[in-house]
Amino acid sequence: MNSNVTRALFRDAFAQVVDNRVFRILLVILCVLVLPTFLIGARPDHLTVLFFWNFPYDEIFGFFGTAVSTVENPDRVLVQAVQKILTDGLAGSFGIMFGIAATAFFVPRMLEKGAADIVFSKPVSRFALLLTRYFAGLIFAGVLATTMIGGMHLGFLLVSGWSDPGFLWSIPILIYVFAVMHAVSVLVGVMTRSSVAAMLVTLVFFLFNGGLHQAWHVSQRMRGESRVVQSEPEESEEPQDGESRDDDEHSTFATVAIFAFDTAHFVLPKTTEADFIARSTRLRLERRGYEFWDRETNFFVAEPPEGFTREAGADIDGGGLVWSDTAEPNAARIVLARKPVLDAGTRMGASKKWHEALQTEPQVVDATREKDFRHDLRAYVVRWTRQDEGAAGRRHARWFFEDGAWLYTFDVESDLAWVAKDENVGRAERYRHRLNFGEESVGNEIRFDVGSSAGAVTGVDKRYGWDAELKYNYFFSIGSTLAFIVVVLLLARWKLARIDF
Amino acid sequence: MTSATMIEVRDLTKTYGGGLFKKGYRALDGVSISVGPGSVFGLLGPNGAGKTTLVKILLGLAHKSSGDAQLFGEPVGTAEPRARVGYLPEAHRLPLYLSGRQVLELFGQMCGRDLDWVKARVPALLELVDMTGAADRKVREYSKGMQQRIGLAQALIHDPELVILDEPTDGVDPVGRAAIREVVLDLKRAGKTIFINSHLLMEVELVCDRVVIMDKGRIVKQGTIQELTPRTGRVRLELSPVPANLEHVLAGLGSNLVKSEHGCELQANDNEIDQAVDRLRAAGISIRGLEARRMNLEQAFIETVMRERA
Known part of the structure; x- marks a missing residue:
């Protein structure tokens, strides 16, 4: 494939994204969400609206019975809260789901009778054409994520004087998570040639995969805590935090179930851990100037x-x-x-x-x-x-x-x-x-502050790291997730090569 | 098989939906054709004859079950020979999010051409298909005829050596149809090889040098237009004057004599025609025209298909 073809395919992918009505609506919505960060500035003791009007926090939040003066660095708390809500809550869940819905038709539409005939008769391999539709999805997610997170960062920097470069890591992480889901969407699209099926199956996979990994993390924490409890039981006065004890002897069924559970975790893309990686990276940037920080356990003294x-x-x-x-x-x-x-x-x-x-x-x-x-x-x-x-x-x-x-x-x-x-x-x-x-x-x-109190990494998360043991290792997490994407795309390639249009 | 052959197909079969326990549907059954350079080749057949399947196998859109198919001497299914082919599919769907001009630029580049080269060629092609005025409108705003014309332009954008047109005049009004026919004849004059798949027999008859008739996945007849349209045995004579006793002059020659204002028509063999000419000349009648009547392609096609099915 020469450079002319490559350029043409990417131009086409971009044109398809820009023409997408859902994309344009989402872009407008995100701009509306980001705009307030340019209009409202968070300062140490007040909010500034349109660079001119100042409103002390106690006046604003006192109405709700909140004493802001007792909060250390209220501007930081406010900015981080907005970032967290929009990134983790909105972009990380609803944003991904909207993205899945809006891009699910990319491949099925290309494979429709008439459209496929004209495109696949060109001297370009089928897989190259499939990849352009895949990258079109990534462009879709990338532009939206950059608009929201980059825009917010710029707004906070210019108007609030607040810069958290680690927050920008959320952009590649969102694209990373979307890359997994879009690969699944591409595969289902090739298998079924149906936009609805691609959308529904991918959404179900997104929820199932996230739930499975969350459950695995909980199970790992419970297993870890159970081992500690068994090694030295605490007094009865110690309040129980919901820990449960594992029986040493599992039934065969339980052993098989745990094996299946672990296997599913290792094989499936670890999208939940992407959140840990983002936060760890963000913390790593933030904590470089801390008094003490142990990277292995994420324990720090600010x-x-x-x-x-x-x-x-x-x-x-x-x-x-x-x-x-x-x-x-x-x-x-x-x-x-x-x-x-x-x-x-x-x-x-x-x-x-x-x-x-x-x-x-x-x-x-x-x-x-x-x-x-x-x-x-x-x-x-x-x-x-x-x-x-x-x-x-x-x-x-x-x-x-x-x-x-x-x-x-x-x-x-x-x-x-x-x-x-x-x-x-x-x-x-x-x-x-x-x-x-x-x-x-x-x-x-x-x-x-320990990790949990910083809202960053809790329980099992602290075992994660770039040099942690395999199941908590970020390189393994990213590597196995990328391998999943590659396998899914190769499956799509295998199926696509066998289609008679 | 020579390297100059554009399309070479031997014993090609294609079965859809076959499996261990399913027989499947045989769309092509031992098809063999050869298309040389510079010719206009017509593929005829009723619906379901396997015409489109054959084209799709040639372009790598479908996989053959057995047999051999080559484009420019290379096996079909590889990308390289497709760079030398322009294809207008039946009932095609162009990218709705692009304008007509962008469609041409995209597909020109996809065929490996440089964007500047494509941009320089686009105006002439838009002019050729009469789409200059609508070139910058999105395809979704086009009528079916306009989409067909842009579809034809995209098939020609990279200056291919072989042009495959699948129902090129489908959905086009008579004026547009004539324009497309002119385009095909221009391509023929330019030395391009054209492969037309159509059920509009008049179109094929007017432009094709060689025709293949397919039915139920098999080739039932092939040859030049002349070969496919045999004489009916009737001869039309244009006479001056037309004698009142014409039946008497031609008595005993041929049969089914029908007299008309400018002459007559009769069923006769070659020997009878010679005798008729002699008698008319002896009677002082001028023979202004003599034409051996042939079947038209439609008649030949229907007769061939019906005979095959019988």
Whole structure:
């Protein structure tokens, strides 16, 4: 196929997309959705409409009984909420379904009697013609995704002064998901030569495939949690989070069912994981400047505690990450460390053991242990004072919490004299976010987000990565999905080559 | 088979819907034809005769069941020889989202031609099919006749050596039909090979050098127009003057004498015609014209098909 033919086919694909009425309607709708980002700017304490009128958040949202002043970075929260709603909610589900419906006729129409005769009699291979219809679908999705996400990004950048380059990753991810569905649509279109069948079968596949992978992720999480629970059961006081225990001995039927389930997951395109990849990539871009970020587990500390300096050479898996008070390094320090749950025990077991050990030491007073379930992160906290440390004693607090397969400990220790200073109490408010460590101990807080609290990656997701084991590996996810697309298109090619027009 | 042969088909068969337990429908049954360069070849047959199937196999649109078919000496089904063929399918559907001009540009490029070359050729072709004024309107706005004319232009856009026209005048008014006939004759004069598949016998008779008649997937007759339209045995004589005693002058010669204002017509063999000429001349009657009557193609076609079916 020479370059003239290639150019002609792509021009034709583009012309077909542009002429598509549904495409034009969707384009207008998306422009309408994107337009407000150019007209309304989100600023730290107010909204700006048409660059001129300012409306404080409390005036707007106070009407609904919401105190925006308590929200940190409301402009960021607002922008990210809009991005999330439009990208994940609208484009990621309805957008894909509209796209499937609008492009389902591309192949069947080409194969209709009369149209096929004229096109397939040209000196171009049938598969090349099929691929142009496939790429026409990708152009369709690409233009719409770029208009919406790129337009929104530009609007937020120009009017709100907010740029989140990681958000632009949603464009290739949407095209990636659509590429899978459109390949299925092409195959069904070739098999049946019916637009309605192509549309319906692809929509059903989209829903079935998404549901199957979601169920697989849930099952993986349950299997993982079940293994941890079995290794060290927690006390009865621990609230159950819906975990279930797997029986060690499955019935033959269950074994076959699980095998079939896993096989289906491995074979079918992993569109659900595309969302993880998008978010991980987005986070990777966002977290490059973070105080600490462990890519393997997606665990991160967004910012250091104010007035604290991190000590060099510290390792979260060794002695822990250590921050010392910048002005008085020996007066207060924070240590963040972790160990595998299988070695260190659960948050409940480890905290209990630690509390019991403290009670046997004569220099330790006021040792308490309690739950700290007030925030996204569920922890047990043990507090105590050592009278033999510092001038007048030293106050300690240690939080035990789990994140995936890891048990984390978060230690805050400070001289009692340091705690008593007014300026140290005031430092706490700056870091009030989701977790409140040290309200009663050292008067210090640290902004401390785990993946789930950032709304990014939860449970099983944290096991995913570019270098994770095969079933959680992004390269495998993308590779197997692309392989699925190739196989589906080759099947379509095989069928198309056998059609008598 | 010579390399100069445009189309060469030998013992071609095509069965639709056949399988292990199904007999299927045999659309072509041992068809053999050969089309040389520079000729206008007509393919005739009633509906379901296998004409379109034959064309589709030649263009790779359908797969043969057995036999051999070649275009320009190369097996059908490969893309290369199709670059030298222009095809106007029966009841074709052009891309509705393109204008007539864009259709020509698209299909010209699809045949491997450079866009600039195609653009330079488009105006002349639009003129040829009388579509210059509507060239930039979308195909969906065209009437059936206009679509047919743009369809013909797209078949010629890349200057093919072989043009295959399947029912080219279908849906076209008489004026348009005459125009298309002129286009075909122009192509013939330009040395192009033309393969016409039609059931409009008059069209075929007027432009074709050689004709094949098919029925039920088989070739039942083929030859030149002359060969396919035999003499009926009747002879028409144009006389001056027409004698009142003509029956007497020609008494005993031939049969079924019918007298007319300018002469007569009778059933006679060659020897009887010679004698008739002699007698008329001896009687002082001028013979202004003498024509041996032939079947027209339609009569020959119907007679052939009916005989075959009987």
